[in-house]
Amino acid sequence: MRMCDRWRASGRPTISLEVFPARTPQAASKLDETLDALVSLNPDFMSVTFGAGGSTRKGSLELATKLKDRGVEVLAYFACYGLGPDDLRSVLDDYRSVGVENVLAVRGDIPRDEPDFHPHAQSLAHASDLIAFIQSRYDFCIGAAGYPEGHKEAISKDKDIEYLKLKVDNGARFVIANYCYDNRHFFAFRERCRAAGIDAAILPGIMPIFSVKMMETLAGLCGATIPQEIRDGLASLPEGDKDAVVRFGIELARKQCAELLRSGVPGIHIYTMDRAASAVAILKGLREEGLLD
DSSP states (O other), X not given: OOHHHHHHHOSSOEEEEEEOOXXXXXXXXXXXXXXXXXXXXXXXXXEEOOOGGGTTHHHHHHHHHHHHHTTOOEEEEEEOTTOOHHHHHHHHHHHHHTTOOEEEEEOOOOOTTOTTOOOOTTOOOSHHHHHXXXXXXXXXXXXXXXXXXXXXTOSOHHHHHHHHHHHHHTTOOEEEEOOOSSHHHHHHHHHHHHHTTOOSEEEEEEOOOXXXXXXXXXXXXXXXXXXXXXXXXXXXXXXXXXXXXXXXHHHHHHHHHHHHHHTTOSEEEEEOTTOOHHHHHHHHHHHHTTSOO
């Protein structure tokens, strides 16, 4: 089902889980176990990422196909950076051929581990261009990425909202917001969107804390700030207790989700980092609170 139709058909919030393709045989075996646990949570859809420059093109399609074969609705990420028109059409045709109806269209990053990578001369420069390309040729329900704290390359939050409005005007039907650890960033972002005339569904992204090192690395890459309260909470845990860090992250994410659901968000999008335990515990807690079916 197209996600935009899903929200029209039901008033309850959706739960979505993000996974990415395995890059090694060992990771693939572990991912199969993770998928078993995540699929058992009955998510409304699962998103599959797409590597910079098309680096995971084959693996992304295989993972999307595997999930569709298991009866899971798929949101296929599609990053256009570096790809020419023929590649764009080929990827989209592949997704359509396996029954994918939802696409999250993003520009994507420059491949960091490929110093000799050269983008196609006709590569699209912006996500808004990719959205227009898809909208004029396909019947996907298209999503766009949003940035509550502003995109790292944006000159201002206001200009960032202008670009998001262009994405919506070009055909995006929903927005998945980058994660933030303080919901006030999301609420302020949502208000700026509505003030700018962006009426698409806006889903907050949730990133559980899996380790201090991963938290710092991911925040640095995407521009998410880490509140001092969180740093203090992590510092108070027993030194070297990795399980305590994970439990701390689960409780923080559960509280975030509870507040967001009470505020009326249309859904919650959890970045699993191909791990199941945190997502399982977060959703269990939310269901026990009566915030999810």
